[in-house]
Amino acid sequence: MSDIDTVGIAGSRVRSFIERVEQLEQEIAELTEGKKEVFAEAKGEGFDVKILKEIIKLRKQDKDERDEHETLLDLYMRAMEEPEPVAKAA
Amino acid sequence: MSDIDTVGIAGSRVRSFIERVEQLEQEIAELTEGKKEVFAEAKGEGFDVKILKEIIKLRKQDKDERDEHETLLDLYMRAMEEPEPVAKAA
Amino acid sequence: MSDIDTVGIAGSRVRSFIERVEQLEQEIAELTEGKKEVFAEAKGEGFDVKILKEIIKLRKQDKDERDEHETLLDLYMRAMEEPEPVAKAA
Amino acid sequence: MSDIDTVGIAGSRVRSFIERVEQLEQEIAELTEGKKEVFAEAKGEGFDVKILKEIIKLRKQDKDERDEHETLLDLYMRAMEEPEPVAKAA
DNA sequence: CACTGGAAAATGCCGC
DNA sequence: GCGGCATTTTCCAGTG
Numbered sequence: 001m002s003d004i005d006t007v008g009i010a011g012s013r014v015r016s017f018i019e020r021v022e023q024l025e026q027e028i029a030e031l032t033e034g035k036k037e038v039f040a041e042a043k044g045e046g047f048d049v050k051i052l053k054e055i056i057k058l059r060k061q062d063k064d065e066r067d068e069h070e071t072l073l074d075l076y077m078r079a080m081e082e083p084e085p086v087a088k089a090a
Numbered sequence: 091m092s093d094i095d096t097v098g099i100a101g102s103r104v105r106s107f108i109e110r111v112e113q114l115e116q117e118i119a120e121l122t123e124g125k126k127e128v129f130a131e132a133k134g135e136g137f138d139v140k141i142l143k144e145i146i147k148l149r150k151q152d153k154d155e156r157d158e159h160e161t162l163l164d165l166y167m168r169a170m171e172e173p174e175p176v177a178k179a180a
Numbered sequence: 181m182s183d184i185d186t187v188g189i190a191g192s193r194v195r196s197f198i199e200r201v202e203q204l205e206q207e208i209a210e211l212t213e214g215k216k217e218v219f220a221e222a223k224g225e226g227f228d229v230k231i232l233k234e235i236i237k238l239r240k241q242d243k244d245e246r247d248e249h250e251t252l253l254d255l256y257m258r259a260m261e262e263p264e265p266v267a268k269a270a
Numbered sequence: 271m272s273d274i275d276t277v278g279i280a281g282s283r284v285r286s287f288i289e290r291v292e293q294l295e296q297e298i299a300e301l302t303e304g305k306k307e308v309f310a311e312a313k314g315e316g317f318d319v320k321i322l323k324e325i326i327k328l329r330k331q332d333k334d335e336r337d338e339h340e341t342l343l344d345l346y347m348r349a350m351e352e353p354e355p356v357a358k359a360a
Numbered sequence: 361c362a363c364t365g366g367a368a369a370a371t372g373c374c375g376c
Numbered sequence: 377g378c379g380g381c382a383t384t385t386t387c388c389a390g391t392g
Contacts, residue, residue: 014142017132021125021146028121035114036390042107050391051255052104056111058248065241072234079228122367143369194322197312201326204305211298215291216373222287229374232284233382236291323386 039049129139219229309319 013132013135014137014145017128017137017142018146018149020128021142022149024121024125024128025146028118031114031118031121032389035111038107038110038114042103045103047100047104047107048255048259051252051259052107052111054248054252054255055104056108056115058245058252059108059112060115061241061245061248065238065245068234068238068241072231072238075228075231075234079231140369193312193315194317194325197308197317197322198326198329200308201305201322202329204301204308205326208298208301211294211301215294218287218290218294222283225283227280227284227287232287232291235284236288236295239288239292320386 039052042052043049129142132142133139219232222232223229309322312322313319
C-alpha cells in the first residue's frame with residue numbers, strides 16, 4: 001500500500017473523529033443555550049438567578065460529597081479485606 | 091391568596107426551574123463523556139489527541155470568523171437596500 | 181524622558197514582579213515537598229496514602245460546603261432585605 | 271497490647287499526619303494568594319499578566335535545563351574520579 | 361469592560 | 377517505562 005493511501009485512510013479517520021466531536025459540541029452548545037433560556041425565564045418571573053445557581057451548585061456538591069463518602073467507604077472496606085492489615089506493634 | 095400559598099407556588103416554580111437545569115446539565119455531562127470517549131478511541135488508534143483538539147479549535151475559529159463575515163455581509167447588504175444611502179449630516 | 185529610560189523603568193518593575201512570584205513559587209515548592217515527605221513517612225508506617233488523601237479531601241469539602249451554605253444564607257438574607265420582594269401574584 | 275489501644279495509637283498517628291498536611295496546605299494557600307496579589311498589582315500597573323506568566327514559565331524551563339546540565343556535569347566528573355574508567359564486560 | 365467563577369488543558373505523579 | 381489519574385494552571389463565558 002502506498003503512503004498516499006495510508007495518509008488518505010488516516011485522514012478519513014481523523015476527519016471522522018473531528019466531526020463526531022464537533023457534532024457533540026454542537027449538541028452541548030444547544031443544551032447550554034437551553035440553560036440560558038431557563039434562567040432567563042426564571043428571571044422574567046422575578047426569581048433571583050444568582051440564588052438559583054447557588055442552590056443548584058449546592059445540590060451538586062451534596063451529590064458529589066455523597067459519592068465521595070461512598071468512595072472512602074469502599075476504600076476502607078477494601079483495606080479491611082487485605083490479608084495483612086499492616087498494623088504494626090508500637 | 092395567602093402567603094403560604096404564594097410561597098408554595100413560588101417553591102414549585104423554583105423546583106421546576108432547578109430540575110430543568112439539572113436535567114440539561116445531566117445531558118451535557120453525558121455528551122461531554124461522549125467526547126472523552128471519542129478522544130480515547132482516537133488515542134487508541136495512535137492519533138495525537140492534543141493535535142486533534144488543536145485542529146478542532148482552529149476550525150471553530152474559522153467558523154466564527156466566517157459567521158462574523160456573514161454578519162458584516164448582512165450589514166452591508168442591508169445598508170445597500172436602505173432608501174437613503176449612508177450620507178450622514180455632520 | 182527617553183524611551184530607553186521608560187523601558188528601563190518598566191523593565192525594573194517587570195523584573196521585580198517576576199522575582200517576587202518566583203520567590204513565592206520557590207516557597208510553595210518547598211512546602212509541596214514537605215507534603216510529599218509526610219505522605220512518605222505515613223506510607224513507611226504502613227498507612228494507606230490513598231485513604232489519607234481521601235480523608236483530607238473530604239474534610240476540605242466539608243469545610244467548603246459549610247462556607248457555601250453560609251454564602252447561600254447570606255444571599256437569602258440579602259434577598260429578604262430587598263424593598264420589593266418580587267413575589268408576583270399568580 | 272489490646273486492639274483498642276492499637277487503634278487509638280494508629281488513630282493518633284493518622285490525625286497527626288492529616289493535621290501536618292492540612293497545615294502545609296494552609297501555608298501553600300496563603301502563598302498562592304500572595305502570587306495572585308502580585309499579579310493583580312502588576313495588572314494594575316498596566317502589565318500583561320499572561321505575558322508575565324509566560325516569562326516565568328520560560329525562565330523555569332531554562333533553570334530546569336541548567337539543573338539538568340549540572341547533573342550531567344556531576345556525573346561526568348564523578349566518572350572521571352572513578353578508579354576503573356568505564357569499560358564494562360559485555 | 362473588568363471580574364469572578366467554572367470548564368478545559370497541561371503538567372506531574374503514581375502504580376503496574 | 378508508560379498509561380491513567382490527580383492536581384494545577386489556563387482560558388472563556390457570564391455578570392454586574
